Amino acid sequence: MNKLVKEPSYNLIPERDLGKTPILECRRIGIDFGGLSAVDEFTIAIGRTEICGIIGPNGAGKTTIFNLLTNVYRPTRGSILVNGVDTLGMTTDEVNRRGVARTFQNIRLFKDLTVEENVLIGLHNSMNYSVASSMLRLPKYWKQEKEARERVRELLHIFHMENMTAQQAGSLPYGAQRRLEIVRSLATNPGILLLDEPAAGMNPSETAELMETIRKIRDEFHIAIMLIEHDMKLVMGICEGIAVLNYGRIIAKGTPDEIRNNPVVIEAYLGKEDE
Amino acid sequence: MSVFTTIIKQLINGLQSGSIYALVALGYSMVYGIIMLLNFAHGDVIMVGAYIAWMMMARFAANPIIALIAAVIGCTVLGVLIEKAAYKPLRQSPRISLLITAIGVSYFLENVAQLVFGANAHVIPTFIDDTPIQLGQIAIPTTALITVIVAGISMVALNVLVKKTRMGKAMRAVSEDAGAAQLMGININNTISFTFAVGSALAGIGSVLYCCAYPKATPTMGSMLGLKAFVAAVLGGIGSIPGAMAGGFAIGIAEALVSSAGLSEWKDGVVFAILIVVLLVKPTGLMGRPMTEKV
Numbered sequence: 001m002n003k004l005v006k007e008p009s010y011n012l013i014p015e016r017d018l019g020k021t022p023i024l025e026c027r028r029i030g031i032d033f034g035g036l037s038a039v040d041e042f043t044i045a046i047g048r049t050e051i052c053g054i055i056g057p058n059g060a061g062k063t064t065i066f067n068l069l070t071n072v073y074r075p076t077r078g079s080i081l082v083n084g085v086d087t088l089g090m091t092t093d094e095v096n097r098r099g100v101a102r103t104f105q106n107i108r109l110f111k112d113l114t115v116e117e118n119v120l121i122g123l124h125n126s127m128n129y130s131v132a133s134s135m136l137r138l139p140k141y142w143k144q145e146k147e148a149r150e151r152v153r154e155l156l157h158i159f160h161m162e163n164m165t166a167q168q169a170g171s172l173p174y175g176a177q178r179r180l181e182i183v184r185s186l187a188t189n190p191g192i193l194l195l196d197e198p199a200a201g202m203n204p205s206e207t208a209e210l211m212e213t214i215r216k217i218r219d220e221f222h223i224a225i226m227l228i229e230h231d232m233k234l235v236m237g238i239c240e241g242i243a244v245l246n247y248g249r250i251i252a253k254g255t256p257d258e259i260r261n262n263p264v265v266i267e268a269y270l271g272k273e274d275e
Numbered sequence: 276m277s278v279f280t281t282i283i284k285q286l287i288n289g290l291q292s293g294s295i296y297a298l299v300a301l302g303y304s305m306v307y308g309i310i311m312l313l314n315f316a317h318g319d320v321i322m323v324g325a326y327i328a329w330m331m332m333a334r335f336a337a338n339p340i341i342a343l344i345a346a347v348i349g350c351t352v353l354g355v356l357i358e359k360a361a362y363k364p365l366r367q368s369p370r371i372s373l374l375i376t377a378i379g380v381s382y383f384l385e386n387v388a389q390l391v392f393g394a395n396a397h398v399i400p401t402f403i404d405d406t407p408i409q410l411g412q413i414a415i416p417t418t419a420l421i422t423v424i425v426a427g428i429s430m431v432a433l434n435v436l437v438k439k440t441r442m443g444k445a446m447r448a449v450s451e452d453a454g455a456a457q458l459m460g461i462n463i464n465n466t467i468s469f470t471f472a473v474g475s476a477l478a479g480i481g482s483v484l485y486c487c488a489y490p491k492a493t494p495t496m497g498s499m500l501g502l503k504a505f506v507a508a509v510l511g512g513i514g515s516i517p518g519a520m521a522g523g524f525a526i527g528i529a530e531a532l533v534s535s536a537g538l539s540e541w542k543d544g545v546v547f548a549i550l551i552v553v554l555l556v557k558p559t560g561l562m563g564r565p566m567t568e569k570v
Contacts (some may be wrong), residue, residue, distance in 0.1 A: 096460035108455040121448045125460045127441045134440040188460045
């Protein structure tokens with residue numbers, strides 16, 4: 001599975017993560033929808049504590065990439081390695097257990113469940129008691145449920161949501177729903193967190209707070225974060241590496257400064273001059 | 276006074292049949308909640324449960340408790356098998372294919388039962404000492420009391436399972452957004468199988484309780500019972516667990532009240548009239564979620 005093929009490096013892995021297996025690696029992946037290639041030749045490697053951004057105009061295939069990384073879609077070509085293991089043939093939940101968690105562009109919380117229950121869903125795989133032990137209320141059930149609930153409290157505390165535990169997720173204010181999605185994903189104990197437009201619908205001060213939160217997640221959980229975002233201030237502010245996507249292909253890769261001054265990127269966003 | 280005692284007596288009857296309907300309706304509602312399938316084979320699972328109870332008690336002279344356990348295990352296994360063999364391969368198919376398959380499975384089970392056990396009813400020996408308990412002027416039949424108690428315990432256990440355990444939460448998460456649940460690491464196939472197992476186990480309990488009241492097993496006994504439980508599930512709001520419980524009791528009591536008015540031959544008609552009225556007036560039922568199409 002773990003092929004030790006040396007591929008030409010297209011990567012921007014930060015120095016501290018060099019020499020370790022990348023948490024996520026895409027090797028020339030592509031997907032066709034009815035003859036139309038939505039993503040093609042997508043190659044990237046993400047360091048274990050890297051914050052990386054994917055930007056690009058609408059319809060460039062950014063969310064498709066997230067769906068490929070989580071095996072919601074199967075790539076037509078290429079391979080995806082999570083923690084050095086090829087995810088070919090895995091189900092979405094297996095990929096999650098291997099360490100990939102995500103949030104959604106249009107929030108997809110379990111709205112009828114409480115805040116605590118939403119996070120407990122993320123902790124589902126950290127518990128393993130049986131139906132019998134839950135019905136007979138054996139010590140294993142109590143112990144694991146208690147530990148899980150404590151973990152929920154810790155996680156919610158980090159995101160200043162500990163006073164919302166019993167509320168229905170659907171009734172939370174918008175910003176809190178976004179944060180809860182992140183907490184729920186973190187509960188699955190991922191190695192990499194995929195954030196799909198985390199700043200969508202936020203005002204500048206909320207966005208600034210979100211930037212702090214993302215850094216805090218990386219520093220406290222020691223995980224990698226990959227985000228899709230339109231808010232350039234956020235992307236340029238926190239990402240170490242940025243990949244620019246247009247028509248399903250990477251047109252540029254580099255540090256925020258390199259991207260900002262790249263003529264190809266400027267053209268993709270603003271159109272060509274003199275035409 | 277005698278009118279009063281009659282009504283009380285009919286209410287007790289209503290609670291007895293209502294708790295059976297509720298147990299069966301739960302299976303319909305839970306399965307619908309998780310894969311949007313009206314599992315019309317569910318009633319026939321009860322029929323199989325009744326045959327298992329009959330075999331255990333009439334053939335092997337087993338203790339009723341052992342018969343109950345055997346019926347529950349048998350129904351659970353059957354429910355999971357049906358899901359794996361008939362519904363799982365159609366997970367990606369249009370819902371109508373699933374529905375037609377469910378009807379097919381229902382006919383299949385009825386005909387297999389007829390082939391194996393014959394078309395005649397098998398009488399189950401009375402296994403509960405039926406001296407009624409006197410409360411003043413009102414006599415409460417022991418079977419009614421046992422039925423209501425057993426059904427009540429089962430529903431409390433189900434509630435604990437759904438609200439307080441990881442499996443229950445996974446079920447609720449999958450029924451709300453299967454895709455998101457899977458991305459949080461929940462194994463959808465296991466969760467669906469588990470839902471069928473729980474629904475069928477409740478049907479197994481229901482089958483034995485049903486045999487307390489009507490002690491015979493026939494190949495088609497499941498269809499009317501299943502249909503009425505389906506009406507109960509729709510009345511309560513299909514997909515809703517408390518709704519299925521409420522709907523079951525409501526249907527049972529409605530039937531009993533119709534009977535006590537001396538119109539017992541109208542019983543079935545009234546149940547289906549309720550279905551029509553619910554579908555016309557409040558299609559989401561008493562406690563159902565409002566229908567919203569996912570975009």
